[in-house]
Amino acid sequence: MRRLLPLSLLIFFCLLLAECSKPPSADYPIRPVPFTSVKLTDNFWAPRIRKNAEVTIPIAFSYCESSGRVKNFEIAGGLDTGAFRTLYPFDDSDVFKIIEGASYSLQTYPDPRLEGYLDTLIWKIGLAQEDDGYLYTNRTIAEKHGGKGLHEWASPERWLLDTVLSHELYNLGHLYEAAVAHYQATGKRSLLNIAIKSADLVSKDFGPGKVTVYPGHQVIEMGLVKLYRTTGDKKYLDLAKFFLDIRGPHGEQYNQAHQKVTDQNKAVGHAVRATYMYSGMADIAAIENNAAYLNAITRIWEDIVYGKIYVTGGIGATGGNEGFADPFVLPNATAYCETCASIGDIFFNHRLFLLHGDGKYIDVLEKTLYNSMLSGVSLSADRFFYPNPLESDGRHQRQAWFGCACCPSNVARFVPAIPGYVYAVKGKDIYVNLYISNDAQIEAGGGNVKISQKADFPWSGSVEISLDPSEEGRFTLRLRIPGWARNEALPGGLYKFSDHNNESVMIVVNGENINPEIADGYAVIDRKWKKGDRISLFIPMPVRKVVADTRIKDDVDKMAVQRGPVIYCAEWPDNYEGQVLNLVVGSEPSFTTEYIPSLLNGTQIIKTKGKLTRRTLDGKIEVSDEKDVTLIPYALWNNRGPGQMRVWLPVKPESSKPLPAPTFAYRSKVSGNKVTRDIIAVKDQIGPSDSNDHSVSYYHWWPDKNQWVYLQYDLDKPETISKSKVYWFDDGPDGGCRIPDEWEIQYKSGNAWKSVQAGSPYKVTKNSYDSIEFEPVKTSAVRLMVKLNKEFSSGVYEWVIE
Known part of the structure; x- marks a missing residue:
C-alpha cells in the first residue's frame, strides 16, 4: 500500500500543474491560510477533527456500502448486475462528499489503508463513467435495462429535467470538489481526470445555442470554479457563470430562479441551494470583479442577517421548502435549520469576508460554527441531526443515517477543513x-x-x-474583536444584548x-x-441575556443566554423532573458559571433560578416555587437521549408552555392507525393560530388518502364524556394535507366500537375548532374517525374530549 506523497513531491506536482495550466491571477483579495498549514492543538476542535477521521468518515463509507450507493457505481461500471439500489438519483453525491472529506482528513491524519480504499473506490467511479464523460449511475444502470428503472425525476434524455429534480449537475458539482481535494491531498490525478472528462462534456453540451437548462440544485458552480483554479482552464469558469446567468426570471423561488441572479434582493426558497448559489456568485465576483454579482449577494446577506437567521446562526425556518420564510418568521419548535444549510452559510460568510475583510462576516460564521452547525453531529461523531430546532418536546433524536444522507456526508467533509477558517x-x-x-x-x-x-x-x-x-x-x-465582545449579539440588530457589558x-x-x-x-x-x-x-466572557426583535413572535417575552460565541439551552437531564418547556426565569435572573470536566466531554455550564408553570382545568396558570436551573451549550443537547429542550427562556408565565391540565386527553394514552413521534401533539394543549401554522406541533396521516383513519384515547378507568372538538391541519395550497371529508366520534362499549349520538351534524372547517356535543357515554376508550379526501391527506393539531 503506497503512502501519502512526501511534501517535496506534492509541491513538485503542484508546480508542474501550475506551469501547464496557468492558474488564475485574479481571485479573492484576501487569501485564506489553508487548513494544511494550521495544526489545531486545542481540546475543543482538535478532538472533533480526529473523531471525524476515526468515526464519521469510516461509518459514512460503511453506510454508502450497505445502502447500495457504492453498489450503484459497481453496477453502472459492469462489475455487478441488477437494478439501481438506492432511493434517490442524487445518492452518488454522498460518495463524492465523503471522498472530499476523506481527502482533507488524509492531509491531517495520513492513513494508507484509507488512501487505498479511495483508490479502489475511484476506480469503480471511473468504470461507471460513460465513454463521453457522462456520470450518473441511475441513468447508466437504467439504460442497461432498456430504460427500465430510470428515476421519475430524470428525463429520458440527459440533462433536460435537471432544473427540476434530476440532480445530474448537482452530483457533478460534488464530484469536482472531491476531485480537487483528492488531487491536492495525494497528488494523484485519478479522480481529477474523471472530473475533467465530465466537465468537458458539460462544457460541450451546455451553453448558448446548446442546452440552456440551469441547475435545479446549485453546487456545480463552486465545483467548476475549483476546477478552474486547479487547471487554469477558463472554460470551467465561463461555464459556472453561464449556469448562474441563465437562471430566472420565470422559474421558481424554491431554487432561486424567480429572478435573474443579479436582480435578487432577498433570500428565498431552499436554504442549501441558496447558500451554494450565493457562494458560487461570490467566487465569480472575486475572480472577475463582477460588481453586479457582488451587489446582489451583499443585499441578500443583509436580508438573511437582518431578519431570517436564528440566534444559533441557523437558517431555514420551514420544513416544507427546507428553507427561508418571510422576515421575522422564525419559529423555534419547528425550526428547520438544516445542518447542510449551516455549512452552506459558513461557506457564504467566509467568502464575503475574503471579499471585504469585515469582521461582521466572521461574527456570523462563528455563531453558526459553534451552535447550529455543531448541533448537527453528536459527541460520539456517529449520530446526526438533519433539522436543528431550538425547542423540543422530546420527539427529536439524532440518527445514525438518513435515506437522504446529505447532512452526514456534509459534516464528514466540513469538519476536517475547520482549521482553514482561522487565519x-x-x-x-x-x-x-x-x-x-x-x-x-x-x-x-x-x-x-x-x-x-x-x-x-x-x-x-x-x-x-x-x-x-x-x-x-x-x-x-x-x-x-468579536461582535459579542463589543456588545453586538449579531450584526444588524435582529438580536441584541439586553444588558450592556462595560468590560x-x-x-x-x-x-x-x-x-x-x-x-x-x-x-x-x-x-x-x-x-x-x-x-x-x-476577551471578557460574561453571561449575556439576548432579546430578539419584537417582530419575531415566537421570541416575545423570552430571552436567550449567551456566553462568548456559545448559545445555551435548558435540557431535560439537568432540570427539575425533566421539564423545561414550562420553565420561567424572570426578566432579571442572575447567573453563575463553571466548567464541568465530566459533563459532555467537558463543558461550561450556566446556573440560574426559575419557576415551573402548569395549566389548571379552569384555564389558569399555576406557578411553582423557585427551582435550580442548569443551562448547557445548545450544540451539545440530545447527547444524553431525547427529552425536552429550549433555547428561548420565557420571562413571563404566559410565554411559557405550561404543563397541560389533567384533562381526559392528557391523562390518556394516545394511539392510532399510524403512530409517529408527532402523535402526542394532539393532546399537548397548544393550539395553532390557523390551520397552516407551522410554529406549533401537529400530527398528520400523509401520504395516506381516500380512506378512513383514526386517533384513539385510552384511560385506565371509564369516565363520562359528552363533547369533543378538533382543530384540523391543512397546508394547502402547496402541501399534501387538507381538511377531511368527514369525521365522527366513536366510543368503546364492551368489545365493540359505537358511534356517539350527536346532537347536530358534524362540521368540517378550517382555521377554527370543529365541535360536537353528544349524548353522554361512559367509556375508557374513544376514537376520532376521519375520512380522508380522495386527493389529499389530513392532520390534527388538537383533539379535545370533555
Whole structure:
C-alpha cells in the first residue's frame, strides 16, 4: 500500500500543474491560510477533527456500502448486475462528499489503508463513467435495462429535467470538489481526470445555442470554479457563470430562479441551494470583479442577517421548502435549520469576508460554527441531526443515517477543513479570525511567519499568541474583536444584548498594554515583529441575556443566554423532573458559571433560578416555587437521549408552555392507525393560530388518502364524556394535507366500537375548532374517525374530549 506523497513531491506536482495550466491571477483579495498549514492543538476542535477521521468518515463509507450507493457505481461500471439500489438519483453525491472529506482528513491524519480504499473506490467511479464523460449511475444502470428503472425525476434524455429534480449537475458539482481535494491531498490525478472528462462534456453540451437548462440544485458552480483554479482552464469558469446567468426570471423561488441572479434582493426558497448559489456568485465576483454579482449577494446577506437567521446562526425556518420564510418568521419548535444549510452559510460568510475583510462576516460564521452547525453531529461523531430546532418536546433524536444522507456526508467533509477558517492574509496583513489553540505556518508579504495560539475557546477569552517570523520585519496583525465582545449579539440588530457589558478587551504586546485602532471589527497592530514577540488578548466572557426583535413572535417575552460565541439551552437531564418547556426565569435572573470536566466531554455550564408553570382545568396558570436551573451549550443537547429542550427562556408565565391540565386527553394514552413521534401533539394543549401554522406541533396521516383513519384515547378507568372538538391541519395550497371529508366520534362499549349520538351534524372547517356535543357515554376508550379526501391527506393539531 503506497503512502501519502512526501511534501517535496506534492509541491513538485503542484508546480508542474501550475506551469501547464496557468492558474488564475485574479481571485479573492484576501487569501485564506489553508487548513494544511494550521495544526489545531486545542481540546475543543482538535478532538472533533480526529473523531471525524476515526468515526464519521469510516461509518459514512460503511453506510454508502450497505445502502447500495457504492453498489450503484459497481453496477453502472459492469462489475455487478441488477437494478439501481438506492432511493434517490442524487445518492452518488454522498460518495463524492465523503471522498472530499476523506481527502482533507488524509492531509491531517495520513492513513494508507484509507488512501487505498479511495483508490479502489475511484476506480469503480471511473468504470461507471460513460465513454463521453457522462456520470450518473441511475441513468447508466437504467439504460442497461432498456430504460427500465430510470428515476421519475430524470428525463429520458440527459440533462433536460435537471432544473427540476434530476440532480445530474448537482452530483457533478460534488464530484469536482472531491476531485480537487483528492488531487491536492495525494497528488494523484485519478479522480481529477474523471472530473475533467465530465466537465468537458458539460462544457460541450451546455451553453448558448446548446442546452440552456440551469441547475435545479446549485453546487456545480463552486465545483467548476475549483476546477478552474486547479487547471487554469477558463472554460470551467465561463461555464459556472453561464449556469448562474441563465437562471430566472420565470422559474421558481424554491431554487432561486424567480429572478435573474443579479436582480435578487432577498433570500428565498431552499436554504442549501441558496447558500451554494450565493457562494458560487461570490467566487465569480472575486475572480472577475463582477460588481453586479457582488451587489446582489451583499443585499441578500443583509436580508438573511437582518431578519431570517436564528440566534444559533441557523437558517431555514420551514420544513416544507427546507428553507427561508418571510422576515421575522422564525419559529423555534419547528425550526428547520438544516445542518447542510449551516455549512452552506459558513461557506457564504467566509467568502464575503475574503471579499471585504469585515469582521461582521466572521461574527456570523462563528455563531453558526459553534451552535447550529455543531448541533448537527453528536459527541460520539456517529449520530446526526438533519433539522436543528431550538425547542423540543422530546420527539427529536439524532440518527445514525438518513435515506437522504446529505447532512452526514456534509459534516464528514466540513469538519476536517475547520482549521482553514482561522487565519487569512492580504499582502502584509495577517487576519486572526478564530481563537483556537494551534501552530500555523503563514506566508505573508513574501516572508514566512510561524504563529502559535494558546487558548481555551470557547470557554475562556484569554488568548496567548506567539510570533516567529523568518526574519524581523514590519507587517500588520489584525486580531478580530468579536461582535459579542463589543456588545453586538449579531450584526444588524435582529438580536441584541439586553444588558450592556462595560468590560473592555485588553491587548498586551510583550508585556505592554496597547490600545490599537479597531477597524471593521479587527484590532490593527502594525509594527515591526521579531522572533519571540508575544501578544496577550483578554476577551471578557460574561453571561449575556439576548432579546430578539419584537417582530419575531415566537421570541416575545423570552430571552436567550449567551456566553462568548456559545448559545445555551435548558435540557431535560439537568432540570427539575425533566421539564423545561414550562420553565420561567424572570426578566432579571442572575447567573453563575463553571466548567464541568465530566459533563459532555467537558463543558461550561450556566446556573440560574426559575419557576415551573402548569395549566389548571379552569384555564389558569399555576406557578411553582423557585427551582435550580442548569443551562448547557445548545450544540451539545440530545447527547444524553431525547427529552425536552429550549433555547428561548420565557420571562413571563404566559410565554411559557405550561404543563397541560389533567384533562381526559392528557391523562390518556394516545394511539392510532399510524403512530409517529408527532402523535402526542394532539393532546399537548397548544393550539395553532390557523390551520397552516407551522410554529406549533401537529400530527398528520400523509401520504395516506381516500380512506378512513383514526386517533384513539385510552384511560385506565371509564369516565363520562359528552363533547369533543378538533382543530384540523391543512397546508394547502402547496402541501399534501387538507381538511377531511368527514369525521365522527366513536366510543368503546364492551368489545365493540359505537358511534356517539350527536346532537347536530358534524362540521368540517378550517382555521377554527370543529365541535360536537353528544349524548353522554361512559367509556375508557374513544376514537376520532376521519375520512380522508380522495386527493389529499389530513392532520390534527388538537383533539379535545370533555
